[in-house]
Amino acid sequence: MNVSESLRQLQPYVPGRSVDEVQRQYGVQEVIKLASNENALGANPKVVAEIQKNASQVFRYPDSSYQKNKKIISHFFDVLPENVCFGNGSDELIDILIRIFCEPNQDAILIPAQSFVAYKVRGHVNRVKVTEIPLLKNLQIDISAMVKALDRQHRIVFLPNPNNPSGRYLSKKEIEPLLQAVSKQENTLLVVDEAYTEFIRADDYPDMIKTFKEMKNLVVLRTLSKAYGLAGLRSGFMLADVEICNWVERVRLPFNSNILSSCVLEVALSDQDFIKKSQGMVWQGLDYFERELKKMGLEFCPSQGNFIFFDTRKDSSLVFDDLLKKGIILRPVKNYGFMTQIRMTVGLPEENKRVIECLRQVL
Ligand code: PMP
Numbered sequence: 001m002n003v004s005e006s007l008r009q010l011q012p013y014v015p016g017r018s019v020d021e022v023q024r025q026y027g028v029q030e031v032i033k034l035a036s037n038e039n040a041l042g043a044n045p046k047v048v049a050e051i052q053k054n055a056s057q058v059f060r061y062p063d064s065s066y067q068k069n070k071k072i073i074s075h076f077f078d079v080l081p082e083n084v085c086f087g088n089g090s091d092e093l094i095d096i097l098i099r100i101f102c103e104p105n106q107d108a109i110l111i112p113a114q115s116f117v118a119y120k121v122r123g124h125v126n127r128v129k130v131t132e133i134p135l136l137k138n139l140q141i142d143i144s145a146m147v148k149a150l151d152r153q154h155r156i157v158f159l160p161n162p163n164n165p166s167g168r169y170l171s172k173k174e175i176e177p178l179l180q181a182v183s184k185q186e187n188t189l190l191v192v193d194e195a196y197t198e199f200i201r202a203d204d205y206p207d208m209i210k211t212f213k214e215m216k217n218l219v220v221l222r223t224l225s226k227a228y229g230l231a232g233l234r235s236g237f238m239l240a241d242v243e244i245c246n247w248v249e250r251v252r253l254p255f256n257s258n259i260l261s262s263c264v265l266e267v268a269l270s271d272q273d274f275i276k277k278s279q280g281m282v283w284q285g286l287d288y289f290e291r292e293l294k295k296m297g298l299e300f301c302p303s304q305g306n307f308i309f310f311d312t313r314k315d316s317s318l319v320f321d322d323l324l325k326k327g328i329i330l331r332p333v334k335n336y337g338f339m340t341q342i343r344m345t346v347g348l349p350e351e352n353k354r355v356i357e358c359l360r361q362v363l
Helices: 019-026 045-059 067-077 090-101 118-125 143-149 172-183 208-212 242-251 259-270 272-295 316-325 349-362
Strands: 084-088 108-112 129-133 154-160 189-193 218-223 235-239 307-311 341-345
Touching: 019 316, 045 259, 067 084, 067 235, 067 259, 084 090, 084 242, 090 118, 090 154, 090 189, 090 218, 090 235, 090 242, 108 118, 108 143, 118 129, 129 143, 143 154, 143 172, 154 172, 172 189, 208 218, 272 307, 272 349, 316 341, 316 349
Parallel strands: 108 129, 108 154, 154 189, 189 218
Antiparallel strands: 084 235, 218 235, 307 341
């Protein structure tokens, strides 16, 4: 088949291994999957009840204007309904923004080299040049190198805060030079991806929702996949200036947010006790992982997400395979150029304990 050369060279997204697959392949009954930064608490029971209540509606198309949900988000964040767009996960919004604002074979996007892989993949799929800026030695995003690289060819800068897979965050002060630089370039968008924002403990984390109200070329991405525990529903949204949102509304597919994810938004957002419970579990789990990794003498990156990135000091594929045999699925990150490191999602306390026990055994 005649497929474009740029797509032939595409490195596709590789999802984490599934529980079923590992049970079948290794004959283990109990599998702990801490590979995809999902919420170990599972879905919020109130949301599940709402899905069940609305299940019979799936024969209908959703209301394609999503007006009701735009109002719900607008009240929650104190923005206008016209500042809100929904996506089939925030993943889809990344793709839509590139398609709108980047001319194929001409424009470029600017990203940190070791960051969420969808920016690069969607850039390549859309035939857009991708400029990758390596992280600093401590795995922090190199803001001054990003500012230096930024020119008018770069139509979008993607900035995950905190970053995945490192878990590091950018403070208000650290992000400022990039905000300044992009402010001066009105045809470039800064997309701050806050997928893990609910897990932030640092008190100098920048408030991008306040900032986008004053900065016309800033987009904030949010998702219900992490703290809200709804990864399988595929529910993400963005907050941005009305003009940007109007373009997204024009380009997106008519029913890109499915009817069940639309039905549950209000219940999900209104139950902030569930978010507090998720935070508590993650913070306790991170503290535990840090203590145990320290005891094992393994280096890790301080995390503000629901996962931790650490160095096994061995070939991570071997460690990963040995753990699979014990029914533990973690995430090697060789695709980011990290050959000995692994990313591990925080699980329930008993899962965390078991993972640490198994890690001790295989290392
Ligand atoms: N951004 C980052 C930084 C992520 O890690 C992820 C999920 N792994 C996403 C966005 C995508 O989330 P969603 O499920 O909303 O597509």
